Amino acid sequence: MKFFIDTANLDQIREAQDMGILDGVTTNPSLMAKEGITGEANIRKHYLDICKIVDGDVSAEVISTDYEGMVREGDLLADLHENIVVKIPMTKDGVKALRYFSDKGIKTNCTLIFSPGQALLAAKAGATYMSPFVGRLDDISSDGIELINQIRLIYDNYGYQTQILAASVRHTMHIIQCAEIGADVITAPLSAIAGLLKHPLTDSGLAQFLADHAKSQAKG
Numbered sequence: 001m002k003f004f005i006d007t008a009n010l011d012q013i014r015e016a017q018d019m020g021i022l023d024g025v026t027t028n029p030s031l032m033a034k035e036g037i038t039g040e041a042n043i044r045k046h047y048l049d050i051c052k053i054v055d056g057d058v059s060a061e062v063i064s065t066d067y068e069g070m071v072r073e074g075d076l077l078a079d080l081h082e083n084i085v086v087k088i089p090m091t092k093d094g095v096k097a098l099r100y101f102s103d104k105g106i107k108t109n110c111t112l113i114f115s116p117g118q119a120l121l122a123a124k125a126g127a128t129y130m131s132p133f134v135g136r137l138d139d140i141s142s143d144g145i146e147l148i149n150q151i152r153l154i155y156d157n158y159g160y161q162t163q164i165l166a167a168s169v170r171h172t173m174h175i176i177q178c179a180e181i182g183a184d185v186i187t188a189p190l191s192a193i194a195g196l197l198k199h200p201l202t203d204s205g206l207a208q209f210l211a212d213h214a215k216s217q218a219k220g
């Protein structure tokens with residue numbers, strides 16, 4: 001399973017990259033705004049800065065909602081760097097744009113997926129990745145993880161190559177459940193990824209090993 005970090009924060013991206021486990025980055029307009037990145041030129045430069053840190057796919061989302069705008073924006077984004085993945089919302093124009101980029105050999109990530117039917121359309125349109133939002137479904141008393149299950153079953157039934165990129169992943173259990181189901185990718189904040197490190201028996205076991213080592217050195 002590939003690990004993407006879901007942020008536009010360069011320090012956090014560097015930290016995950018330094019761990020040696022990072023396969024890519026996802027961003028969205030809200031994450032870019034959170035970092036105070038405004039204006040087309042700055043936004044493009046920021047994507048390039050991310051691409052310099054991570055040798056993996058970097059999702060850059062279009063702002064346009066009409067087909068022509070998505071295509072114009074997506075072409076410009078894709079020209080920035082070979083690792084840029086054009087992120088497109090799940091709408092009728094979005095599906096059309098997915099097909100356009102797929103036919104051109106440009107990688108895409110279909111975002112804002114909340115149902116198996118939308119997942120089916122993203123695969124039919126040739127999306128490279130599709131992003132079901134696990135946490136946002138949980139937020140409204142729906143079962144986000146069950147959606148990942150349903151999509152895995154559907155894609156396996158027909159051998160669709162579109163990768164399931166579980167998004168809106170909020171905590172470690174989401175990551176583990178996605179891995180059990182066989183999601184191709186998870187994208188999560190650094191806190192959720194780092195949370196996988198934690199186990200009290202690791203901490204106490206290490207403390208004991210170090211204490212025993214120190215004792216034996218003192219005797220020697």
Ligand code: E4P
Nearest residue numbers: 006026028131136167168169
């Ligand atoms: C990823 O592609 C999405 O933009 C992101 O995971 C959304 O996460 P959120 O629901 O925590 O905002």
